[in-house]
Amino acid sequence: MELYQKTAAELSRLLQDKEITAVEVFNSFTERIDEVDPHLKVFITCTLDSALETAAAVDRRRMENEELHPLAGVPVAIKDNFCTEGIKTTCASKMLESYIPPYDAAVVEKLKRIGMPILGKTNMDEFAMGSSTENSAFFVTRNPWDLERVPGGSSGGSAAAVAAGMVPLALGSDTGGSIRQPAALCGITGLRPTYGRVSRYGLIAFASSLDQIGPLALNALDCSLLLEVIAGYDQRDSTSLPHEVPQYSAAAGRELEGVRIGLIEENISANFDPEIKFAVLKMAALLEENGARITEVSLPHTDYGLSAYYLIAPSEAASNLGRYDGVRYGYSADGDNIISLFSRTRGQGFGAEVKRRIMIGTYSLSAGYYDAYYLQAMKVRTLIRRDYEKAFQNFDILVGATTPTPAFKLGEKADDPLKMYLSDVCNITDALAGVPSLSIPAGLHSSGLPMGMQLTAAPLNEGLLFQAAAVLEKCSDSPPQQRTALNLTGRGEL
């Protein structure tokens, strides 16, 4: 077994036991990147030189018996919407194609501080707007399970990188499913933490009240290890939560006796792929076998979630993206006057989906429409929050499918935004409610593609999610297959 096939926890143990060096780990993953990235197209920027320096420094410090963080020397990839000082941060947009931030995002500081080599910045939908990574201004990323299919999005690059063994861990951002949906489509584990659990400082904003940073990994334990690193209060982010960070990794291994689980009716809907529905029910049965109590539950306002989300997120986005005007940084078109500078810069710098959302958002906030659209959507958001509050009076964890279907084909939904939006239908209400939500592998579809199950808990109860996921990983009779399944031959020539 190659090092690149190991989980972060395994690598961490081997490194701490000095059985391997961080540079060996680095070499194994970078060879893997060399091998598969030309086919998958995951990285917008590789930062191998600085990653190697970090790995070598970790080895040196370990030789000197310095106390190191367990994840020191374990490589990581980050989505290209996290600011990295001195390193291009593009948001997969022409607007920021050559933008170099003057500072590190809070999470990047944390990764650096403990000595995690950052291998590169991963592809995504432009400004995190999309569900397939096809909205990247640069290139599409392919699903390691089937190169003809999308890896999901918007954190598609990060998900594909973990699934294909290019990194053991990656960071993504989730505004309305952008971590969980690609995790499900790529057969890995991805967490959207409680809103405010991880500092957003340095995450290039899409929709401020929804954006949240989270880990993608092969299993729940790895996710919990990375969450321990990135979680915590940051005074630079006024929405970050002051609560202490528990040892999430200790949760994996606890029993499920007496845990109350609600099966969300709306997220195993009749029009979902029947195999996915079946897989979720099977997983639920496994939880029951392990002592959990399962009951069906309805979140009655779920039907309005998607509409509310596609008003609130674009409204915030229209405002957040107002700063890209060609005056201070980023793409700047020639203009004879200030109006033409603005309109040409934005006309040429943004892609179609970004423009679509800016227009929806601008419309929804405009005088005369504000009450009917933005305000109405905010009221729906309150109702959805209440749905969750009510459900969590009776349940500890809510479960359902992560996506209605497995990975779709490249180009399949690219021309139909509404269809594309529907692929996030199970992920959006959690985001609107600000609750933590984890997608875990739920076996393979008859098509050979991975399926995902989503587990949701009350705010700050991420530990409970890891606990349930670890139980399922242990006793599942069809353990989720991992990136060793990557078959670059016979999946169509590129």
Added chain:
Amino acid sequence: MDYEVVIGLEVHVELKTESKLFCSCPNCFVPEPNVNTCPVCLGFPGTLPRLNREAVKLALTASLALNCRIALRSWFDRKNYFYPDIPKGYQISQFYEPIGSRGSLTIEDDLGRPKVIRIGRVHMEEDAGKLIHSPTGDASLVDYNRAGVPLVEIVTEPDLRTPGDARRYLEKLKIILQYAGVSDCKMEEGSLRCDANISLRPSGSETLGSKTELKNMNSFKAVEKSLEHEIKRQRAILKSGKEVISQTLRWEEESQKTIVMRGKLQAHDYRCFADCDLAPIELTAEEVEEARAALPEMAEARAERFVHDYKLPDYDALMLTSSRGLADYFESCLEFYNNPKNVSNWIMGELSARLNSAGIEIESCSFGPEHMAELLRMIDENLISGKIAKDVLEKAFYSGKMPRRIVEEDGLLQISDQSELEGIIEKVIKENPDSVGNYRRGKTKAIGFLVGQVMKETRGKANPKLVNELLVKKIGFK
């Protein structure tokens, strides 16, 4: 037909905080552009605002000083528009729920009667940068030093009726905010800015006429002048049967005229919504009451106290409390020298004259309360005459030296030695027999001339009271 004038003012005031509203950049003026900036106030991608609580405190104080109702829960909204001087594509402001509302301020109207001006709202917001035209004229440059500086905007209801009302409102507002320690309120330096809305309507009418907005006035006088000009202009239009166009006008100081700056006043659609990067501002009733209790003594109360405690005439008290700086200076003097009326005379007389001619504020004056106290004490002790004291004050004013040192260095000590003076008096009597004769014939005024001659001989250093006594003794009747 006669018309009624309706004026409302929107005043922006810079809050006197250490740092900017949402980042730790210093809040102070620097001539070099883009020095007081950081990724946050430049709106770099990924940065987030962090509220400066000191600014909230000052905004709360301002609201209380203007008798506003305080919102225990208010928040910031984003005002979205495109302009190069706003770094984020939106300005963070309080649109839906201002911290203060429904306040008031009492002024005197043109006839000196008290008149309440209602204040609609007091809200916090961040300032924008400054657009500068490049020296070559082919480009615009932006200076973001000012971007993110905390402001409060104070909006009146349309309660002002004359340009004089407007000026007195601004004067009063400035004094209140200075007293409250909220802002310097220096219109010339831009820490207080004022836009005026003005319309005319037939007397007795309840509906408002179409209004114009006046901008670019850099002094209270300019506000008054521009309103006077605009009233004439609007009245002429209405008299000729035409309609006033709602537009933004710019006051031109040189020509003393308004010129059209922007066509038709359009209702801008700023697409405001709550800024979800910032938590709502929560205040407790206790915090508000504490702030209210901590409000500094305002001008009127202080003037009353000056009359009562220091037995000053009303006029003195009014003058001394016309700015917080002056009133503070006065009371500091009293700590060193306890003769209120004397101090008051010297502040309002000599010192004010010096300040005016030098064009500086009392706060930056190097002739401090210790200087003043020492000077007045030397007069009381007959060490110098009042006339010499004026010269000493002038010297100390510019050099910052202590008065006693100036007197010693320049040999200005008063001559109170009788034997030294008698010789000079003899000489003056001998040289001015006419005046002596006049005096003896009953023209007592002539003594003044003789005293003056002695003073002249001693270059002002003689003790005039003593000279007078000695002269009378020498030439007077038995």
